[in-house]
Amino acid sequence: MTTTKKYWTGGVAAIALMAAGTSSAVADTWRYAFEEALDEVQGVFAQKFKEEVEANSDHEIQLFPYGTLGESADIMEQTQDGILQFVDQSPGFTGALIPEAQVFFVPYLLPKDQEALNAFFRNSVAINEMFPELYAEQGLELLTMFPEGEVCMTTKGPVASPADLNEVKFRVMTNPLLVESYKAFGATPTPLAWGEVYGGLQTNIIQGQENPMFFIESTKMYEVTDYITCAGHNNFTTAVMANSDFFAGLSPEDQAMIQAAIDAAFDHILEYQQGLHQESIDKVMAAKPDMTVTVLTDEQRQPFMDSAASVEAAFIDMTGDSGKAILDQMKADLAAVAN
Numbered sequence: 001m002t003t004t005k006k007y008w009t010g011g012v013a014a015i016a017l018m019a020a021g022t023s024s025a026v027a028d029t030w031r032y033a034f035e036e037a038l039d040e041v042q043g044v045f046a047q048k049f050k051e052e053v054e055a056n057s058d059h060e061i062q063l064f065p066y067g068t069l070g071e072s073a074d075i076m077e078q079t080q081d082g083i084l085q086f087v088d089q090s091p092g093f094t095g096a097l098i099p100e101a102q103v104f105f106v107p108y109l110l111p112k113d114q115e116a117l118n119a120f121f122r123n124s125v126a127i128n129e130m131f132p133e134l135y136a137e138q139g140l141e142l143l144t145m146f147p148e149g150e151v152c153m154t155t156k157g158p159v160a161s162p163a164d165l166n167e168v169k170f171r172v173m174t175n176p177l178l179v180e181s182y183k184a185f186g187a188t189p190t191p192l193a194w195g196e197v198y199g200g201l202q203t204n205i206i207q208g209q210e211n212p213m214f215f216i217e218s219t220k221m222y223e224v225t226d227y228i229t230c231a232g233h234n235n236f237t238t239a240v241m242a243n244s245d246f247f248a249g250l251s252p253e254d255q256a257m258i259q260a261a262i263d264a265a266f267d268h269i270l271e272y273q274q275g276l277h278q279e280s281i282d283k284v285m286a287a288k289p290d291m292t293v294t295v296l297t298d299e300q301r302q303p304f305m306d307s308a309a310s311v312e313a314a315f316i317d318m319t320g321d322s323g324k325a326i327l328d329q330m331k332a333d334l335a336a337v338a339n
């Protein structure tokens with residue numbers, strides 16, 4: 001009798017343990033795609049996220065760098081369809097899906113000061129509270145947004161004023177506001193997927209493009225353009241998301257573990273980027289000594305800055321009250337971090 005009772009007690013405990021195991025400790029493999037190579041900024045973020053998830057759970061993250069599953073638009077579609085669990089897509093492309101995300105292309109909106117910029121991304125109400133609702137409408141759980149570096153133009157001719165961009169077919173990411181922005185800068189904007197940019201410059205179908213310095217260096221844009229011009233008009237923003245249904249189906253413990261991994265990767269990527277802009281310029285100059293790198297003076301920037309008001313107006317036209325609310329909140333968030 002006693003033996004039987006003992007047996008049953010042990011059995012119940014074992015079943016209870018197994019049940020607990022199934023609800024919180026099933027080891028899953030989650031797929032995460034991004035728009036860059038493994039050793040570029042989005043890839044470094046993804047690797048840190050993977051390391052954190054795998055150190056703090058039994059789950060595994062499978063990484064898919066740029067090109068392995070198609071272009072940016074493809075990986076977004078795969079995430080919305082639930083084929084991928086995580087995706088990094090920059091608002092440059094998401095702006096076609098979520099018009100309010102184009103706010104990141106109003107020129108001279110984000111601060112140049114790195115500390116203020118980082119504080120903005122950490123604390124912004126627009127980013128942390130308003131954008132998640134807009135992404136959720138597209139089946140996406142917005143996990144974070146982070147900056148990837150000051151954007152500079154690479155062109156075949158020198159650029160000191162908007163007049164120098166006249167007749168220049170300038171590649172932009174595929175969102176309408178970026179088209180407005182480069183029209184206001186005096187260029188002929190040409191929206192293209194990333195995969196078409198190097199060949200387009202090589203064959204002279206386009207004569208310019210913009211990107212952060214690390215990307216200009218790593219993707220060898222200096223091989224197909226001769227001038228780099230930094231007008232201080234923007235910092236490249238990106239965003240990491242999960243498929244909403246997938247995320248909602250996770251245990252609260254796994255959701256918290258994922259958010260903690262995102263937070264660790266966020267800190268890591270800000271640290272990683274310290275000095276990266278200048279190091280990348282140095283690498284470009286070492287690879288191609290006759291490349292011309294120009295940082296426009298305040299006076300030279302003024303006509304580019306003057307175009308910001310018309311781009312802002314175009315943003316409000318495209319997005320109405322919802323876009324205005326985001327823009328106003330972003331301005332309040334930016335004022336709060338300005339020193």
Ligand code: 6CS
Pocket residue numbers: 035036072090148173193194210211212215236
């Ligand atoms: O210009 C682009 O399309 C790409 N630029 C960066 C910095 N990351 C990914 C994106 O596809």
